[in-house]
Amino acid sequence: MKKLVWFSATIFLFLACSPGKPKEESTEKKDENPVAAVTDPAKGIGQIKNVSLHTPLEFDRVSRGKAVYEMKCSACHKLTDQRFVGPGWLGVTKTRKPEWIMNMVLNVEVMLDQDPEAQKLLELCLTRMPNQNVSIGDARDILEFMRQNDGEK
C-alpha cells in the first residue's frame, strides 16, 4: 500500500510537472475554449459544439467507425465495460454527450489538461490517451460505432 501511494504521488508529480508540448499550446484556442466550457461543460472542450444524432443509425458511418476503431483504438479500448489500458467503451454514449466524446478524440491533450471528467479518467487509468491523428469525419464515424456498440439500432 505504501508503495502504491508513492507510485501515485510520483505519477501525480510527473503529470503536474510535465511540460506542455508545443503542439498543445498551438492547438489550444484560448478565445473559444472557455466559451465552450461555460456554455455546457458536459460537452467538453474543443471545436465540436453540436452533434446531431439520427435514428436509425447511419450504417455506413458504423462500418467506417469500426475500421478506424480496429486500426487506431482497439489496442487500448475494449468494447465491453472492462478497463484495459483505457476505459471500456460499453455504455459510453449513455454517460457522455456526443460532443464530449468527439472532443476527447480530437482534442485529447487539452481535454486531459483542463476537462474535469477527462482528468478523473486519467487518474483512474494513469496513462495519457495519445493523439491518434483522427479526422473530424472519422471521429464522427467512431461515435456512430460506439452508439451501435451500446445497442442502438
Add this chain to the structure above:
Amino acid sequence: MKTITIHRVLSILVVLATVVLWQGCKPKAPGSVTTGDAASQAYVAPGKYDEFYNVVSGGFNGQMSIYGLPSGRLFRIIPVFSQFPENGWGYSEETKPMLNTSHGFVPWDDLHHISLSVTKGEHDGRWAFGNANNTPRVARVDMKTFKTVEILELPNSGGNHSSPFITENSEYIVAGTRFSVPVGDNTDVPISSFKENFKGYISFISIDPADGGMKIAFQLKTPGVSFDLARAGKGPSHGWFFFSTYNTEQAYTLLEVNASQKDKDFIMAVNWKKAEEYIKAGKGTTSKAKYAHNVWDESTHTGVSTIMDEVLQLDPAELKDIIYFIPCPKSPHGCDTDPTGQYIVGSGKLAALIPVFSFAKIQAAIANKDFEGEFAGIPVIKYEAALHGEVKKPGLGPLHTEFDNNGNAYTSFFVSSEIVKWNVKTLEILDRVPTYYSIGHLSVPGGPTSKPHGKYVVAYNKITKDRYLPTGPELTQSAQLYDISGDKMKLILDFPTTGEPHYAESIPASLVMPNSTKIYKIEDNKHPYASLGEGMTKVERKGKEVHVYMTAIRSHLTPDNIEGVKLGDEVFFHVTNLEQDWDVPHGFAVKGANNAEILIMPGETSTLKWKPLSTGVFPFYCTDFCSALHQEMQGYIRVSPAGSNVPIKFSTGKIEDQAGGAGQ
C-alpha cells in the same frame, strides 16, 4: 674564440628568427580574438530556435549530421552510408537493401561533401546530397523526413571525392573519381601501366525535378588524373562545370612527392550543355557496367535495390568542345564559382597565391584558340588568357572559398591556419582571422549559391589539440563560428562536431522547418507485414521462418507472449508503431540478437530478424522511453528444441490456468 662568438651570435639569430617566424604563424591566443558580446551572439535561449539548419558531412562516420546555427547544437545524426545500430539503419530487413552495392553489402563509408538542392541558383530546402568516397556512391536525403531515401552507385570510379556538387536548377549532381583506375574488360593490368590503362570518369547524375530520383545521365571519359572538388557555373556560366584536378603527373606511387612535381595542375571546364547536344545527336556509346541503385519507398517503409547493367558514355578526346583544361598552381583543391557566376576561384593546396579565373575570358580564349597545347588530346587554355587576376600573398595553403552577398570571398588556409576575407573584383585582402587549428573546408550559409545568406562563416578544423577537455588520444572535432556581418570577422563560438566533418552547408530554418514530417499516416502504410490495428497481429510459420506481426502502442507490445519457435528457426519481428502523435517512436530489442535494435516511427513498420541459438524463454522490450509505463512494455518468446511439438501460440493480456495452479 672569434669563430665561437660568431657561431654564438649566429645561433642566437637563428633562434630569434625562428621564434619570430613561429610566432608570426602561430594563431593569437584565443582570449585576444573573442570579444565581450560573443557569447550572446551565439546564444539561443531555451525554447527558442536556431536561425539556420547546418547540414554537416560526417566524414569517416559515413553519416550526415544536423546542427543549429548560431548555437552549434547537434540535433540529429542521419545514417547514410554506415550502419547505425541506434535505430537499425543497415540492420533492419527494410534498410539492408539501401547499403547494397555491386560489391555486395557494404556497411561503412566516408561521406565528405554536402549539396543542398537549388532552384534558380537558390536553396529550395528539398534534398541534401552526400558522396561516398570509398565505395563510390551518392545519396539523397529527404529534408522533410531527414531520412536517406536513395543511394546510387557509380561504376568506373575509384573513389567518389569530386561530388555531389549541383547545377543551378538541380539538373545534375556530379561525381568525379579521386582515383583513376583501369576500367572495362581490361582491368587486370600492371599498376605501372597507369598512363596507358588508367582512366578518370566523371558522372553526371540527373535529378528528377518532381521526386528527386537520381539516374546516371552520362559519363565523360577523361584522362587518368585525380579529381578533387568541383562547382557548377551559374548565371552567365550556367551550362558549365568546373573540376579541380591533381596528379596530372599521373603518378601511381608516393603521390605526396610524385604528384607535386608540376608547377601547375588543371581546372577542367566542362560544357555539359554541349555534352547534352552530343547525346541528343546519338554520339554516346552504351557500355556494360554493374552498379546498384537503391530506392526507399515511403509507403512500404522499405528499400529496394536494383543492379543496373549499362551506362551511357561520351569520349571528349573525340567529341570536341566538351572539355578544356586551365592551368592552376599546385594541386588545386577548391574550385569555387562566385555568386555572379563570372569568376572561378582555384585554391592550390601548396600555393602561396589564389588565382581567380574569368568565365568571360575563358570563353574568349576558347573562341580565339588561345591554347598552350594539349593534355591527352584535350586543349589546354593559356593561364594568363583565362586569368582575372591573382590574390597576392593571401596566406599558405588555400583550400576552399565561399562567398557572402556583398562581393566578398572567404578562403580557408590549412597551412597558415586562418580564414582570409578578400574582394572578388579587386582581389584586395580585407581581413584575416586565425582558426584553431588548421582549417579544412569552410561554410557560409548559402555560400555556394547565387544568393548567399551571409551572416556567418563556419570553420571545420582538421586539428583539435588543446581546444577541449582532452579525451585520450582521440579527440572531438573542432568547428568554429565567426560573425561576418561587419567589416571584421569575429569568432563567436567553438563547437565540437561528430565524425570528421569535411564540407557542410547551411540553410535558413524557414525553408525547412514548416515541411518537417511529424508522423507517417497509418492509413497509408503499405508494408506487406504491417499490422494495421491490434486485431491484425498474428504469428505465422513458413517453413523455418516464423513471422511475428506485432504492434506497439503506449505501453504494450502485441503479441507479448509467443511460443512454438524451434531451434533452427529464423524469427522476423515485423513491428508496426500504431501511434499517430509526433515524437512517439517505439523501439524493439530481443535478447541475444546478433544485429541491433530497431526504432519505429509513428505509423511505420520495421523488421528485426532474430535467430535464436539456444532453447529457453527470451525477453523482448521497447527501447525508447515512451510513457510512465514504458518499463512495463515487454514480453517473452519461448524457443523449444528442433524436434519439439509445441504449437505456434501467441497472445497479449491472456492469463492461463496452469496445471497445479502455478500460473495463477
